[in-house]
Amino acid sequence: xxxxxxxxxxxxxxxxxGILFCMILAFLLDIESRELLVAIWTGAWGGANxxxxxxxxxxxxxxxxxxxxxxxxxGLLNIGGEGQLTLGALAAATFALxxxxxxxxxxxxxxxxxxxxxxxxxxxxxxxxxxSRGIHEVVSTLxxxxxxxxxxxxxxxxxxxxxxxxxxxxxxxxxxxWPTWWNLGTLGVTAAPLxxxxxxxxxxxxxxxxxxxxxxxxxxxxPLAARSAGIPVGRWQTRNFLVxxxxxxxxxxxxxxxxHHRFYAAFSPGYGxxxxxxxxxVNSVPGWAxxxxxxxxxxxxxxxxxxxxxxxxxxxxxxxxxxLLISVACQAGFRLSHVFGRSNLLARLYRYSNQIER
Amino acid sequence: MATLQLFTLTLGKxxxxxxxxxxxxxxxxxxxxxxxxxxxxxxxxFFAVWLTxxxxxxxxxxxxxxxxxxxxxxxxxxxCLRFRANQIVSSIALNLLAAGVSGMLLNEVFQVYGTSPxxxxxxxxxxxxxxxxxxxxxxLSVCAGELSVLVPVAIVxxxxxxxxxxxxxxxxxxxACGENPLAAKAAGLSVxxxxxxxxxxxxxxxxxxxxxxxxxxxxxxxxxxxxxxxYLAIAALILGCWRPSGILLATLFxxxxxxxxxxxxxxxxxxxxxxxxxxxxxxCLAVLLFQVGKKQPPSALGRL
Numbered sequence: 001x002x003x004x005x006x007x008x009x010x011x012x013x014x015x016x017x018g019i020l021f022c023m024i025l026a027f028l029l030d031i032e033s034r035e036l037l038v039a040i041w042t043g044a045w046g047g048a049n050x051x052x053x054x055x056x057x058x059x060x061x062x063x064x065x066x067x068x069x070x071x072x073x074x075g076l077l078n079i080g081g082e083g084q085l086t087l088g089a090l091a092a093a094t095f096a097l098x099x100x101x102x103x104x105x106x107x108x109x110x111x112x113x114x115x116x117x118x119x120x121x122x123x124x125x126x127x128x129x130x131x132s133r134g135i136h137e138v139v140s141t142l143x144x145x146x147x148x149x150x151x152x153x154x155x156x157x158x159x160x161x162x163x164x165x166x167x168x169x170x171x172x173x174x175x176x177x178w179p180t181w182w183n184l185g186t187l188g189v190t191a192a193p194l195x196x197x198x199x200x201x202x203x204x205x206x207x208x209x210x211x212x213x214x215x216x217x218x219x220x221x222x223p224l225a226a227r228s229a230g231i232p233v234g235r236w237q238t239r240n241f242l243v244x245x246x247x248x249x250x251x252x253x254x255x256x257x258x259x260h261h262r263f264y265a266a267f268s269p270g271y272g273x274x275x276x277x278x279x280x281x282v283n284s285v286p287g288w289a290x291x292x293x294x295x296x297x298x299x300x301x302x303x304x305x306x307x308x309x310x311x312x313x314x315x316x317x318x319x320x321x322x323x324l325l326i327s328v329a330c331q332a333g334f335r336l337s338h339v340f341g342r343s344n345l346l347a348r349l350y351r352y353s354n355q356i357e358r
Numbered sequence: 359m360a361t362l363q364l365f366t367l368t369l370g371k372x373x374x375x376x377x378x379x380x381x382x383x384x385x386x387x388x389x390x391x392x393x394x395x396x397x398x399x400x401x402x403x404f405f406a407v408w409l410t411x412x413x414x415x416x417x418x419x420x421x422x423x424x425x426x427x428x429x430x431x432x433x434x435x436x437x438c439l440r441f442r443a444n445q446i447v448s449s450i451a452l453n454l455l456a457a458g459v460s461g462m463l464l465n466e467v468f469q470v471y472g473t474s475p476x477x478x479x480x481x482x483x484x485x486x487x488x489x490x491x492x493x494x495x496x497x498l499s500v501c502a503g504e505l506s507v508l509v510p511v512a513i514v515x516x517x518x519x520x521x522x523x524x525x526x527x528x529x530x531x532x533x534a535c536g537e538n539p540l541a542a543k544a545a546g547l548s549v550x551x552x553x554x555x556x557x558x559x560x561x562x563x564x565x566x567x568x569x570x571x572x573x574x575x576x577x578x579x580x581x582x583x584x585x586x587x588x589y590l591a592i593a594a595l596i597l598g599c600w601r602p603s604g605i606l607l608a609t610l611f612x613x614x615x616x617x618x619x620x621x622x623x624x625x626x627x628x629x630x631x632x633x634x635x636x637x638x639x640x641x642c643l644a645v646l647l648f649q650v651g652k653k654q655p656p657s658a659l660g661r662l
Binding site: 077079135136138139144150154273313318319320321322323331 | 393433437441443444446447448450451452454455457458459460461462464465466471586589590592593596630632633635636639640642643646647649
């Protein structure tokens with residue numbers, strides 16, 4: 001029943017609403033709407049440098065988007081991407097600095113793995129609180145975000161910092177840095193975007209072509225039926241949630257090894273929360289997440305340009321993102337009869353039983 | 359003296375969380391998950407400053423704060439009740455929207471980034487003339503005179519909410535929608551109308567909570583000024599077992615932990631300051647971990 005192209009079909013109306021929103025905004029701000037859209041395009045893809053920035057921003061977005069969709073596959077919402085990403089990045093930078101003596105074929109993968117591991121560790125309390133205490137994972141991950149951000153802030157200003165007042169770690173050794181792989185503009189692009197896309201393809205195959213992926217999906221779509229079919233629901237949820245945390249940590253680690261080459265305070269500009277939009281824009285299908293992550297990365301790298309060329313606050317981009325997320329979320333139950341007619345409560349109760357349970 | 363200081367700080371820290379938590383309670387007892395409290399508070403905080411700036415009177419600003427919360431509440435009910443979106447996703451989107459819109463409007467209205475210009479504050483209890491109260495006046499003016507007038511308002515509102523849920527027919531209707539919407543419908547209630555009214559009323563309360571932050575405690579708007587208080591309010595809702603008397607105690611406890619961390623931060627300056635910033639969240643997680651009593655959410659919560 002579910003068509004292969006359904007994620008795209010979900011995205012198109014959302015994009016139309018987004019463009020409509022841009023037009024209304026342009027009208028309110030008294031600029032031409034074409035000018036606004038052109039400015040977004042120029043800011044994101046206008047030149048080689050802009051394209052390189054957009055591509056490198058798409059990498060963490062794709063990974064955090066994958067993190068959200070893997071958790072959502074098992075019926076969980078991982079809002080803690082922000083904290084997992086921050087700590088994953090810090091762990092990767094710290095590992096690379098402390099294990100600088102290792103030869104590069106060991107150091108490079110281990111650095112990234114260290115980030116993923118710490119990301120998964122930071123997701124562990126949330127899933128444990130859910131399975132043993134029944135506390136909704138959204139609440140605990142949100143609280144853990146604050147803990148992670150302040151913890152990283154303390155560590156990078158204190159014991160792990162480079163001793164300057166800049167609140168950052170020292171630069172990681174060049175053996176652990178991912179080299180520029182494609183000379184695009186002055187910045188260049190590393191293999192990280194390709195790696196992320198391959199990972200998302202892997203998750204897509206796992207989800208739709210393997211038995212295990214099917215079992216995990218069943219836990220999300222109907223936990224009761226899955227349990228009575230003998231699928232260990234709790235175990236799958238735990239696994240998927242840990243993998244989700246690991247993906248968010250990986251996003252942070254890749255940011256360190258491919259882009260910034262060090263960790264600094266206030267590391268993530270909200271990539272963790274953007275992951276939610278990335279995942280839901282394409283119906284949380286991993287194979288299409290690259291598209292939505294490119295879209296969000298374009299918006300993100302356009303915000304500075306909007307400020308320079310049109311004098312619009314960069315917050316506009318956040319509003320646009322929220323509008324996209326709302327419009328894609330609304331489609332779940334969008335029927336014209338619902339808007340204009342009365343519908344039956346009984347039918348609703350059964351039709352929307354996939355709403356998240358507590 | 360130290361105890362007194364701590365008491366005052368606690369009340370000041372409790373009020374915004376309590377107001378937001380009551381908003382969440384109204385919404386969740388009708389069966390609609392509301393994680394958008396953070397956004398409601400932020401919108402309320404901004405609108406309060408904006409309207410105070412426009413009108414010059416913080417009382418009109420307070421109304422504006424309520425209106426900001428109601429705005430987000432109406433959007434939440436439109437998205438969840440009309441379009442049947444996932445309620446958690448809708449809340450997250452609305453939090454994002456509130457953060458973006460408040461920052462954008464801050465730039466458009468005041469032509470600044472980050473912090474708004476300073477506006478007039480709501481009066482404190484001393485300015486309001488609390489020492490004129492017959493019996494307790496003098497004591498109160500010494501103990502709590504520096505607090506904003508919204509603090510007693512919040513506590514009175516919360517007592518009123520206890521009475522509302524316990525004794526009024528409307529409270530019963532509201533609970534019925536959350537426990538068994540089908541039965542409520544069969545009894546002739548309009549479930550959707552009750553839900554959107556409750557969400558909007560909750561939005562107004564959370565918006566006032568935000569206004570407390572911007573024109574009660576400070577005298578201006580700072581981007582992201584709610585700092586996760588909306589999420590603490592949701593945790594308080596769980597800790598208080600979705601009961602109006604429970605949430606009063608839970609928010610008082612969170613207020614105490616916030617006050618203790620602020621109080622200690624001044625004294626133990628050799629400890630890292632991040633520890634004091636993170637203390638309320640750690641306490642919140644720990645309390646959720648060791649919670650006693652049954653956590654029974656309204657049975658139709660999250661289902662439409």
